[in-house]
Amino acid sequence: MPCSQEVAESLALPINSDVFMLKRIRYVDEQPVSIEESYVPIGLIGDVDDIGLSLYDYFRSQNIYPTRTKSKVSARMPDEDFQTHIKLEKTVPVLVIKQVAFDHKNVPIEYSFNQCRSDMYVFVSEE
Numbered sequence: 438m439p440c441s442q443e444v445a446e447s448l449a450l451p452i453n454s455d456v457f458m459l460k461r462i463r464y465v466d467e468q469p470v471s472i473e474e475s476y477v478p479i480g481l482i483g484d485v486d487d488i489g490l491s492l493y494d495y496f497r498s499q500n501i502y503p504t505r506t507k508s509k510v511s512a513r514m515p516d517e518d519f520q521t522h523i524k525l526e527k528t529v530p531v532l533v534i535k536q537v538a539f540d541h542k543n544v545p546i547e548y549s550f551n552q553c554r555s556d557m558y559v560f561v562s563e564e
Contacts, residue, residue: 444476447537447548455479459492462522469523471553481546492547501540503547508536510560519552530555 439453448456456476463471475492481501482488488495496503512530515523519531534551 440476444548447535448476448478448545450478457482457485459485459488465557468557470557471551472519472522474550476548476550477546496546501546503538504541505543506536506538508534508562510534512555515552523554525554532558532560534560 438456438458440448440450440456442452444450444456445452445454448454450456456479459473459475459477461473461475462469463473477492481499482495483499493503511533513533515525515527515529515531519525520527525531532551532553532555534549534553536547536549536551537545538547538549540546
């Protein structure tokens with residue numbers, strides 16, 4: 438799919454470059470808690486069907502090793518899409534985590550946009 442300006446800037450790509458977008462709902466104890474969208478430059482994935490359950494396991498199988506991430510965390514009220522999939526009340530805010538993962542050459546390999554239930558997540562950062 439052609440990428441947006443935000444995705445392009447995060448991955449250091451021209452706007453409308455083709456990327457793979459993986460959208461997943463994450464569960465804890467069989468309860469949906471977050472929606473994750475990951476964008477990966479198309480050149481890093483040979484066949485999207487080979488990814489399986491873990492993008493990072495796939496990266497390692499291709500000798501791509503994420504070495505650092507840059508994250509931005511904010512809070513907002515949930516949108517309709519989130520409420521539909523996660524079944525969250527309108528009065529509970531969500532955490533929004535925008536993250537870029539870089540390889541050992543400092544090249545961006547993934548941009549992710551995550552919306553998480555704020556009542557079920559703890560965000561820990563370590564430098």
